[in-house]
Amino acid sequence: MPSIPIRILLSLAAALIAVASGCSRAPAPEAAVAVAQPRLIPAPAQMRVQGGALQLPAAAEVAATGGAGAEQAAARLSELSQRLHAHGLQRADSASASVHFELDAAAGLAREAYRIEVTDTQARAIASDAAGLFHAATSLALLMQVGEGGASIPKVSIEDVPRFGWRGLMLDSARHAQSVDEIKHLLDSMALHKLNVLHWHLTDDQGWRIEIKQFPRLTEVGGCRIPAGAAGRDPLSGEPSPYCAWYSQAQIRELVAYASARHIEIVPEIDLPGHAQAAIAAYPQLGLLDPALPVSPDWGVHSILFSVEEDTVRTLEQVLDEVVALFPGRFIHIGGDEAVKDQWRASARVQARMRELGVDSEEALQSWLIQRMERYLAAKGRRLIGWDEILEGGLPAGAAVMSWRGIEGGVVAAGQGHDVVMSPSSELYFDYLQSGSEREVPGRPAMIPISRVYAFEPVPPALAADKHGHVLGLQANVWTEHLRSYARVQHAVFPRIAALAERGWSSREQRDFNDFVLRLAALLPAYRALDIAYADTGFEVQLRADLKPGLAQATVRLSVDAGDVPIHYSLDGTPPGPESPRYSTALDLPLPAEVLAAVVINGEAQLPLTKMTLTADSLRLRRSPALMPATPKLVLRLEDDQPLDSASGDARAIFNVDIFEPRWEWPASPVGAGDRLRVRAGRIPYNFQLHGDEANRRFVPAVSPHGELRLQRGCDGPVLAEQVLPADTPAAGFAEFELQLQSGTAPTDLCLQFSGDSRPQLWVIDHIELLPATGRP
Ligand code: ACM
Numbered sequence: 001m002p003s004i005p006i007r008i009l010l011s012l013a014a015a016l017i018a019v020a021s022g023c024s025r026a027p028a029p030e031a032a033v034a035v036a037q038p039r040l041i042p043a044p045a046q047m048r049v050q051g052g053a054l055q056l057p058a059a060a061e062v063a064a065t066g067g068a069g070a071e072q073a074a075a076r077l078s079e080l081s082q083r084l085h086a087h088g089l090q091r092a093d094s095a096s097a098s099v100h101f102e103l104d105a106a107a108g109l110a111r112e113a114y115r116i117e118v119t120d121t122q123a124r125a126i127a128s129d130a131a132g133l134f135h136a137a138t139s140l141a142l143l144m145q146v147g148e149g150g151a152s153i154p155k156v157s158i159e160d161v162p163r164f165g166w167r168g169l170m171l172d173s174a175r176h177a178q179s180v181d182e183i184k185h186l187l188d189s190m191a192l193h194k195l196n197v198l199h200w201h202l203t204d205d206q207g208w209r210i211e212i213k214q215f216p217r218l219t220e221v222g223g224c225r226i227p228a229g230a231a232g233r234d235p236l237s238g239e240p241s242p243y244c245a246w247y248s249q250a251q252i253r254e255l256v257a258y259a260s261a262r263h264i265e266i267v268p269e270i271d272l273p274g275h276a277q278a279a280i281a282a283y284p285q286l287g288l289l290d291p292a293l294p295v296s297p298d299w300g301v302h303s304i305l306f307s308v309e310e311d312t313v314r315t316l317e318q319v320l321d322e323v324v325a326l327f328p329g330r331f332i333h334i335g336g337d338e339a340v341k342d343q344w345r346a347s348a349r350v351q352a353r354m355r356e357l358g359v360d361s362e363e364a365l366q367s368w369l370i371q372r373m374e375r376y377l378a379a380k381g382r383r384l385i386g387w388d389e390i391l392e393g394g395l396p397a398g399a400a401v402m403s404w405r406g407i408e409g410g411v412v413a414a415g416q417g418h419d420v421v422m423s424p425s426s427e428l429y430f431d432y433l434q435s436g437s438e439r440e441v442p443g444r445p446a447m448i449p450i451s452r453v454y455a456f457e458p459v460p461p462a463l464a465a466d467k468h469g470h471v472l473g474l475q476a477n478v479w480t481e482h483l484r485s486y487a488r489v490q491h492a493v494f495p496r497i498a499a500l501a502e503r504g505w506s507s508r509e510q511r512d513f514n515d516f517v518l519r520l521a522a523l524l525p526a527y528r529a530l531d532i533a534y535a536d537t538g539f540e541v542q543l544r545a546d547l548k549p550g551l552a553q554a555t556v557r558l559s560v561d562a563g564d565v566p567i568h569y570s571l572d573g574t575p576p577g578p579e580s581p582r583y584s585t586a587l588d589l590p591l592p593a594e595v596l597a598a599v600v601i602n603g604e605a606q607l608p609l610t611k612m613t614l615t616a617d618s619l620r621l622r623r624s625p626a627l628m629p630a631t632p633k634l635v636l637r638l639e640d641d642q643p644l645d646s647a648s649g650d651a652r653a654i655f656n657v658d659i660f661e662p663r664w665e666w667p668a669s670p671v672g673a674g675d676r677l678r679v680r681a682g683r684i685p686y687n688f689q690l691h692g693d694e695a696n697r698r699f700v701p702a703v704s705p706h707g708e709l710r711l712q713r714g715c716d717g718p719v720l721a722e723q724v725l726p727a728d729t730p731a732a733g734f735a736e737f738e739l740q741l742q743s744g745t746a747p748t749d750l751c752l753q754f755s756g757d758s759r760p761q762l763w764v765i766d767h768i769e770l771l772p773a774t775g776r777p
Pocket of ligand 1: 337338387404
């Protein structure tokens with residue numbers, strides 16, 4: 001029989017209590033103050049809502065017993081409630097303090113677990129470890145409410161314990177780095193969600209970001225790259241304009257301490273034997289090419305690997321010596337992903353080394369290297385973790401596996417008795433976009449809405465019950481090829497991190513997306529108070545309108561990418577709310593029309609409001625996200641490469657493009673007789689290395705020196721119009737073309753393609769617009 005989620009029972013109980021107290025007795029004094037339903041993310045294992053609240057005086061006191069961990073929890077509550085509610089608490093030893101924290105190892109609570117009891121007179125929190133009490137302080141700060149009657153904490157009893165011990169987020173500081181203050185902000189924000197592991201991706205083909213005293217060139221040389229395209233040149237002098245960043249050992253110690261004070265372990269990653277181009281650019285003797293390649297300005301899978309000479313391996317061990325000294329946590333991540341073996345296969349020296357070592361395949365050679373690293377780390381009391389490719393060729397018993405190519409690697413590894421962290425790209429890659437909004441940041445548009453993160457289950461049915469304990473937990477990864485600023489990292493991380501947190505902390509059964517959405521709405525004020533630049537695009541109503549033949553009407557479809565949440569709309573200019581019509585099926589609207597729409601949660605319209613004035617003209621324009629092929633090969637949302645300090649300031653154009661087969665499609669477009677098609681196009685560097693996938697790249701051969709822009713009826717149909725392309729775009733970065741359409745039949749499937757090789761520069765379309773033959777300004 002399926003078990004009934006605890007929370008449903010609890011909220012039923014709370015409702016009964018509320019009804020009972022409302023019927024049977026006069027309200028208690030504190031009931032005069034409105035108490036909102038307490039809402040926490042992640043959902044506690046058990047929360048009993050008693051009704052009413054503990055009133056906090058203006059100078060409320062907090063007491064702590066049990067030592068440093070209790071003091072820390074008291075300070076945490078005071079600081080967080082000050083930031084969230086402008087209501088701090090004074091540290092005091094008085095028995096009558098409003099809040100009391102008790103650290104008691106003898107209480108027998110599990111790791112990170114805590115208990116909270118809020119009565120009319122006091123809130124008491126107890127835990128058996130400092131992390132548990134810290135989490136209790138976070139919960140209390142989030143439970144606190146401030147209204148006209150002052151500050152209060154709802155009367156609740158909470159018994160809470162995390163489901164998993166690894167609740168992680170991976171930050172890629174190699175492709176684009178973040179400042180120390182930004183990483184502190186991220187750590188603070190992780191602590192708000194009770195996450196406890198920051199996996200820090202510090203080395204890659206595009207940059208080496210960790211200072212290693214014995215090998216200073218790793219950062220001096222490996223910490224800088226010349227970006228592809230215009231971004232890599234100074235706009236005034238034309239000189240190379242490097243992108244440089246690294247973290248000094250002092251900064252790293254500061255961050256490790258900052259994380260530790262929030263009960264977060266930083267797991268550093270030194271990626272090997274692939275993703276090594278920056279290190280090899282700094283010390284070519286570590287690699288196999290002479291001369292070595294520079295630090296890479298490209299994204300994707302590179303073919304550069306470390307050599308396996310004893311000197312190289314010894315250097316890597318010396319690097320690990322410093323890494324281990326900097327990061328006191330249990331795990332060191334050694335990467336192991338995407339190490340394509342072409343270089344090893346082609347190198348006579350590597351082949352000879354394989355014979356020396358007695359290994360008979362390149363996979364076995366990687367396995368030999370991983371085992372060597374594992375032994376080295378184990379001798380220092382550390383555990384090795386790597387991406388799931390480290391399973392290939394065999395893995396030492398103590399090594400742990402991070403499953404990213406789906407969960408299969410994790411299932412296999414756990415089946416073999418390895419500990420695993422589930423981090424599948426299909427659910428937990430936060431550089432995948434969360435919505436189809438035009439306001440999305442650059443990234444990978446294969447969409448991962450928050451509901452998909454929420455639905456993820458780290459312990460799959462395929463895993464035998466006796467292996468479940470090997471699933472340490474889960475982790476979301478934020479790769480930053482396309483997230484060049486911390487603002488964009490935040491857009492990618494928040495609010496999906498809330499869904500991640502609940503899956504990592506709450507039980508398997510506590511899985512109610514509608515209830516989660518209610519609690520998320522209650523968390524957003526905390527995001528704002530903590531200056532978290534979260535994405536609101538997931539809950540933005542997306543409007544898609546198609547002109548109907550005759551151009552007097554449009555079919556309008558509304559959707560929300562976050563998940564199944566109610567959409568309300570209005571057509572009379574009034575703000576939509578719960579009383580407005582609820583959207584269910586496509587609307588046929590006479591033009592012009594003004595559509596306002598919003599998601600309504602808990603009786604309130606949520607921001608952002610979608611407001612769109614639809615006219616026949618406005619619907620004759622389409623931007624690149626709406627022009628992607630129905631069956632794309634590899635769509636990316638990419639940014640123009642204009643230097644940031646150009647006249648355009650921080651703003652760069654963003655384009656959706658299928659980099660394997662760039663084509664832009666408008667099925668059933670409302671083409672009319674004599675229409676022209678205006679195309680606004682830009683040009684961006686094609687800076688991708690895709691290894692085996694390179695063969696999937698398709699382009700139409702050019703006829704004229706710089707190629708042609710072709711408009712076809714369907715991508716394989718007849719050419720309707722053609723425009724010879726210039727050598728490049730004008731200085732502003734955009735070119736505009738106008739194609740004259742002969743065809744008079746509507747609707748028509750339009751397809752646009754640029755002929756010519758898409759390397760090194762790729763033509764991309766920003767938007768297209770159908771212009772009538774006459775009558776348009
Ligand atoms: C990965 O995404 N290459 C781990």
